Amino acid sequence: MSLDTETIGEDVALLEGMRTARAIRRFKSDPVPPELIRKVAEAGTFAPSGGNRQPWVFVAVTDAGRRREIAAYYKKAFDAYIEPARKAAADPGFPSSRRKAMEGAIHLAENLADVPVHFFVAGWTRRGQEQPQSIFPAVQNILLACRAVGLGSCLTTLHRAFGKEIDELLGLDENQLSYALLPIGWPRGAYTKPLRRSVDECLFFDRYRRP
Numbered sequence: 112m113s114l115d116t117e118t119i120g121e122d123v124a125l126l127e128g129m130r131t132a133r134a135i136r137r138f139k140s141d142p143v144p145p146e147l148i149r150k151v152a153e154a155g156t157f158a159p160s161g162g163n164r165q166p167w168v169f170v171a172v173t174d175a176g177r178r179r180e181i182a183a184y185y186k187k188a189f190d191a192y193i194e195p196a197r198k199a200a201a202d203p204g205f206p207s208s209r210r211k212a213m214e215g216a217i218h219l220a221e222n223l224a225d226v227p228v229h230f231f232v233a234g235w236t237r238r239g240q241e242q243p244q245s246i247f248p249a250v251q252n253i254l255l256a257c258r259a260v261g262l263g264s265c266l267t268t269l270h271r272a273f274g275k276e277i278d279e280l281l282g283l284d285e286n287q288l289s290y291a292l293l294p295i296g297w298p299r300g301a302y303t304k305p306l307r308r309s310v311d312e313c314l315f316f317d318r319y320r321r322p
């Protein structure tokens with residue numbers, strides 16, 4: 112597949128991209144060109160951050176052995192934290208939309224090693240404090256850029272259960288940590304609108320009004 116990485120995604124309307132940048136957890140095995148990874152990472156660098164300190168560091172893991180190691184940690188974390196939800200999803204009374212999401216999450220946990228890119232958004236701590244407020248705007252920009260260029264991804268944080276081990280594997284310094292793991296690849300399905308509460312339930316002018 113030959114891609115013009117300069118122009119790809121440049122024509123996607125921002126608001127429509129936002130409305131359809133949902134969690135994608137099933138991927139084709141085709142590799143992702145490094146220039147495209149650079150492009151979505153660059154979108155991350157345009158995010159706002161406190162004092163414009165830009166504390167982010169991006170580590171895109173493509174090496175198969177490293178991805179296997181990361182996937183093993185992720186699966187362990189998933190099994191520990193999500194097992195009750197997995198049981199709930201097996202209940203026939205469980206809402207079908209939530210069951211679909213749960214099945215997607217299970218699929219990702221079982222197949223993470225095969226996702227072509229494990230994109231970590233890491234960053235410096237400040238005076239020993241984590242700085243998620245200066246990192247997650249970059250995460251969202253990267254997710255939107257993936258959507259624009261036709262890649263799929265999903266914000267995940269479960270790897271934090273083994274953060275120390277994973278940060279070491281990534282070669283991060285002592286005063287850095289990985290906040291998010293974005294599995295990136297070519298989506299198997301189409302982008303669709305996610306299920307969300309209506310804006311009219313969330314938006315208030317001047318003062319919140321209890322329903």
Ligand SMILES: Cc1cc2nc3c(=O)[nH]c(=O)nc-3n(C[C@H](O)[C@H](O)[C@H](O)COP(=O)(O)O)c2cc1C
Binds near residue numbers: 133134135265269
């Ligand atoms: C802070 C945060 C952490 C998340 N962690 C995980 C995760 O570890 N694994 C996972 O599969 N999804 C994770 N998600 C993805 C959410 O499940 C997903 O955004 C939500 O279900 C909406 O999905 P949709 O956009 O397809 O409707 C996380 C999302 C956020 C915002």
